[in-house]
Structures are given as C-alpha cells and as structure tokens.
Amino acid sequence: MASPSYTLVPNxxxxxxxxHSSKFSNTLQTDSASLSTLGNFKDLPLEIFQxxxxxxxxxxxxxxxxxxxxxxxxxxxxxxxPCGNRRFLPQDFHNHELSGCRKGSSILEHYRSxxxxxxRCTLLLPTKERLKYIHKILSEISCFKFSGCSDPLHCLGLQxxxxxxxxxxxGWDEFECHRVYNFLCExxxxxxxxxxxxxxxxxxxxxxxxxxxxxxxxxxxNHWIHRSDSAFWLTRILKPWPMVNQARLLYxxxxxxxxxxxxxxxxKMIQGPTDETSLKGLADAIKLLYDTEAKEWTAxxxxxxxxxxxxxxxxxxxxxxxxxxILCGNNICFTFMASKAxxxxxxxxxxxxxxxxxxxxxxxxxxxxxxKMMQKVCKVFSTPSExxxxxxxxxxAFAHIIMDALQSVISGEHDEEDSSFLNLFHLVNAQxxxxxxxxYLTMSCNM
Numbered sequence: 001m002a003s004p005s006y007t008l009v010p011n012x013x014x015x016x017x018x019x020h021s022s023k024f025s026n027t028l029q030t031d032s033a034s035l036s037t038l039g040n041f042k043d044l045p046l047e048i049f050q051x052x053x054x055x056x057x058x059x060x061x062x063x064x065x066x067x068x069x070x071x072x073x074x075x076x077x078x079x080x081x082p083c084g085n086r087r088f089l090p091q092d093f094h095n096h097e098l099s100g101c102r103k104g105s106s107i108l109e110h111y112r113s114x115x116x117x118x119x120r121c122t123l124l125l126p127t128k129e130r131l132k133y134i135h136k137i138l139s140e141i142s143c144f145k146f147s148g149c150s151d152p153l154h155c156l157g158l159q160x161x162x163x164x165x166x167x168x169x170x171g172w173d174e175f176e177c178h179r180v181y182n183f184l185c186e187x188x189x190x191x192x193x194x195x196x197x198x199x200x201x202x203x204x205x206x207x208x209x210x211x212x213x214x215x216x217x218x219x220x221x222n223h224w225i226h227r228s229d230s231a232f233w234l235t236r237i238l239k240p241w242p243m244v245n246q247a248r249l250l251y252x253x254x255x256x257x258x259x260x261x262x263x264x265x266x267x268k269m270i271q272g273p274t275d276e277t278s279l280k281g282l283a284d285a286i287k288l289l290y291d292t293e294a295k296e297w298t299a300x301x302x303x304x305x306x307x308x309x310x311x312x313x314x315x316x317x318x319x320x321x322x323x324x325x326i327l328c329g330n331n332i333c334f335t336f337m338a339s340k341a342x343x344x345x346x347x348x349x350x351x352x353x354x355x356x357x358x359x360x361x362x363x364x365x366x367x368x369x370x371x372k373m374m375q376k377v378c379k380v381f382s383t384p385s386e387x388x389x390x391x392x393x394x395x396x397a398f399a400h401i402i403m404d405a406l407q408s409v410i411s412g413e414h415d416e417e418d419s420s421f422l423n424l425f426h427l428v429n430a431q432x433x434x435x436x437x438x439x440y441l442t443m444s445c446n447m
Contacts, residue, residue, distance in 0.1 A: 046074075049074065050078055050084075053075075053078060053087075054087065057113075058088065058110060058113040058114055058117055059116075062116050062117040065121045069124070072120070072121050075121055076121050076122075079117075079121075080137065088117075089114075090107060090110065092107065093107070093143045093157040093160065094143075094151065094154065094155055094156075108159060108163050111160040111163050111164040112164065112166075112167050115164040116167050116168075118168060119168050122134065127180075128179065131180065131183045134168070135183070135187065141157065142157075143156075143157025144160075144161045145188070146188040146193070152214045152262075153210070153214070153261070153262040158215060158218035161218070162223045165180070165223075166224060174232065177232065178236075181220075181233070181236045184219070184220075190215070193211075194212060194249060197248075198241065198245040198249060202248070202266045202312075203263075203266050203313075209252050209263065209264050210257075210261075210262050210264070213252055213253050213262075214262075216237055220233045220234075221237075227291055227293055228293040231289065231291060231293055234285065234289065238250065238289075243301075243305060244308055246305055247308035247309040247312050248312055250282065250286075251282070251309065251312045252264055253281075253285070254284070255268070255278075255282060256269075256274065269320045270313075270314050270317065272317070272419075273319045273320060273323075274323070276327060276363070279320070279323055279324045280327060282309065282324060283324055283327035286302060286305070286306060286328050287332065289301075289305070290331070290332050299335055303332075303335055303336050306324075306328070306336055307336075310324075318351055318352065319359060321355070322356045322358070322359045323359045325337075325356070326356065326359055326363075334373060337349055337352065337373070338377060338380045341380040341390070342380060346389060346390045346393050347393055347397075349377070349393075350393035350394045350396070350397040351397045353370070353377075353394050354397045354398050354401055356373065357433075357434040358427060360430070360433075361426050362426050362430075367436070368440075368441075371434060371441060372441075374394070378391070398431050398434075402428065402431065405424040405427050408420040408423075408424075409424055
C-alpha cells in the first residue's frame with residue numbers, strides 16, 4: 001500500500017495587542033497551563049461551538065480535529081447530531097445536473113474531505129472500532145448500501161463512498177486493508193452475491209450483475225492513485241474464487257456493457273468483431289494483475305486467466321482474442337503465445353498469428369509488430385523442425401481463413417454493412433502487408 005503521510009500543524013506565534021486585550025488573552029497570559037485542551041473554546045456553550053463549526057469548511061474542521069483529543073471527541077459528537085448529519089452527509093446523489101459538471105465533482109470532493117476528517121478523528125481507535133463507528137455514521141445513507149439505490153446507474157452515491165473509503169484507508173498497511181475488505185463483505189454480503197452470479201447462467205441475474213459491477217468499480221477499484229493499491233483490491237475480489245469463476249467475474253466487472261441500461265453484454269465477443277472500447281477495461285485489469293506489484297499473481301496465473309476469459313460465456317471470435325492481447329501489451333501477448341508454443345498448440349498459435357495480423361491491418365497498427373512477435377515466438381520452439389512446422393501452419397492458416405471468408409462472400413451471406421466482403425478485403429491486405437514485412441526483414445538481414 002502507499003506509504004502513510006501525516007499533516008503536521010505548525011507551531012504558530014501570535015502577536016498580541018495589549019490595547020485590545022480580551023478575557024481570552026488575559027487568561028492565556030496569566031495561567032495558560034491550567035487551560036483544558038479546548039483552549040478558548042472551553043468558555044463557549046456547546047451550541048455556540050457548533051454554530052462556529054458551521055462557518056468552517058470540512059477541510060478546516062479536519063485540521064481542527066488534530067489540535068487535541070478533546071476537540072476531536074467534540075467533533076465526533078457533532079457529526080452524530082441531526083445538525084451534523086445534514087452538514088456532513090449531503091445526499092443529492094440523483095441530481096442529474098450534478099453528475100457531469102462542477103457540482104458533481106464538488107460532492108465527490110466533499111466526501112473525500114469527510115474521509116480525511118473521520119480518518120483524523122478516529123486516529124487513536126483500533127481499526128475494528130474505527131470501522132464500526134464509521135459504518136454507524138454512514139449506514140443511514142441508503143445509496144451507500146449495495147442494494148440501497150433504485151437507480152445505481154445514475155447515482156453518485158457509491159462513487160462518493162469510494163472516494164471516502166480511498167481517503168480513509170490511504171496509508172494503511174495490508175493487514176488493516178484486509179480487515180476493511182472483510183468488513184465490507186460482511187455488511188454487503190458481497191461473497192454470497194458473487195457466488196450467485198458465478199453459479200448462474202450468464203445474463204440470468206442481470207440486475208445483480210449490474211450491482212456487483214457498480215459496487216466493485218465505484219467503491220473498491222476506481223479511485224486509487226497507486227497501481228499497487230488497485231491490484232490489492234482487485235485481488236481481494238478475485239482470489240477467493242476458482243480460475244473459471246475469476247474469469248466470469250472479471251468479465252462482469254470490466255467487460256462490455258450496454259450504454260442504455262448498463263447491463264453486461266454477454267454475446268459481444270461471440271457474435272462479431274468488437275472494438276477497442278469494449279476490451280480496454282479487461283486489458284487494463286489483466287495488465288494490473290500481471291504487474292510486478294501484484295504480489296499474489298504469477299505470470300502463469302494471469303495467462304491462465306486470459307485463456308479462461310476467452311471462453312466466457314462461450315468461445316470468443318479469434319479476432320477479439322487477438323485484439324485483447326494487443327491491448328494487453330507486448331509482454332502479456334508474448335507470454336500467452338509462448339505458452340501455446342511450449343504446450344504443443346502450434347495450430348492454435350498459427351491461427352492467432354493470422355488474426356493478430358488482421359487486427360493490425362484493421363486498427364492501423366504497424367504490421368512489423370506482428371512479424372517481430374512471430375519471430376520472437378519462433379525462438380521458443382526447441383528444434384528447427386518444430387519451428388518450420390509452425391511457419392508452415394501460419395501459411396496454411398492464412399489460406400484457410402481467406403478461403404472461408406471468400407466462401408462466405410460467394411454464398412451470398414451479406415448483411416446491411418456487407419461485412420463479409422469487407423472482412424475478405426482486410427484479410428487479403430493483411431496477408432500482403434504481413435509478407436511484405438517478412439520480405440523487408442529477410443532482405444535487410446541478407447544485405
């Protein structure tokens with residue numbers, strides 16, 4: 001986790017004016033040692049003290065909480081009052097004018113500041129007691145609950161809860177953060193709900209899938225600055241489950257979703273080629289787990305997860321798998337391909353090379369990347385015979401895939417966009433540009 005940071009209150013020396021001496025200043029001069037840690041506030045009735053707080057920003061009150069334990073306790077009591085609740089716990093999460101403008105950001109910043117205030121006010125309490133107190137404060141806000149909001153897709157509640165949680169736990173060690181996650185699981189029943197969706201047919205519990213996606217992203221994953229923190233919380237969500245369930249859960253949280261109702265689109269990877277936007281969330285999550293800071297994941301774990309993901313809910317089109325690998329970056333792409341080479345899956349690997357070239361052609365990536373990736377994979381094969389068989393398989397795969405595309409055009413299987421002919425066009429160009437790069441590479445080596 002990120003290293004803790006502490007804000008120090010500087011010692012300030014104030015210039016006193018003897019012409020305007022007051023009861024407070026005289027007391028300070030005569031017997032400052034006898035004053036309680038409330039300082040001048042000890043002479044104010046509690047109601048006046050709370051009125052003064054009404055003129056201070058949450059950040060100012062947060063700084064004030066560090067002056068003394070007595071003031072901190074008074075602030076804790078004030079937050080728990082109806083007046084404090086109205087002041088510190090605004091609940092205009094459904095104002096649609098807020099969600100996309102400056103005011104939407106301001107409510108998020110308010111809860112970020114509130115997180116810092118409660119972090120400081122509860123600093124001396126054990127983690128378990130801190131969490132219980134904070135839960136008591138926030139439990140009355142229905143939009144902070146897993147199923148408390150009737151319109152989670154257009155609600156800022158869980159996002160506010162997320163920034164609050166991020167501020168509260170920033171700098172805590174992993175043991176304490178484990179406690180936080182267990183605490184959240186206990187009060188949200190998250191493990192039981194996850195068990196329900198990973199055991200059900202994809203799409204049969206659409207509302208629950210949406211709530212899990214929204215809760216995990218808004219509360220646990222979206223607001224961290226450091227990648228190690230994001231990896232920690234994503235690991236907490238995924239690791240308790242078998243690999244096949246991890247892949248399903250990863251798709252629910254980061255896979256493509258409808259722009260209309262937010263529900264997970266399960267058939268997106270199966271029915272036709274998709275775009276980078278639909279795959280970016282999955283690719284970013286995979287890169288996060290492959291990162292060296294994700295201590296609980298090995299390279300084999302991540303590659304197995306990618307393999308499982310490509311059959312959720314059924315086997316993906318190979319073009320979509322290739323596009324995902326490209327978005328995952330060179331290291332993951334090579335490790336995935338090398339794994340297939342080592343395990344004797346040369347035919348699958350050859351088809352994958354063809355679709356990597358096709359994606360490079362369609363999405364305007366440099367074709368020499370695909371050639372160099374194939375060249376790098378060739379070095380994994382232990383004998384020249386295996387390498388030559390693989391290269392022959394690549395040429396055969398190009399021929400078979402182009403013939404299948406041609407057959408689709410000849411048979412008249414056209415749609416409104418005439419995608420069959422367009423796909424054939426891209427395949428032929430991909431093959432030509434792929435071999436052009438091979439010729440460039442071969443000729444430059446021989447000259």
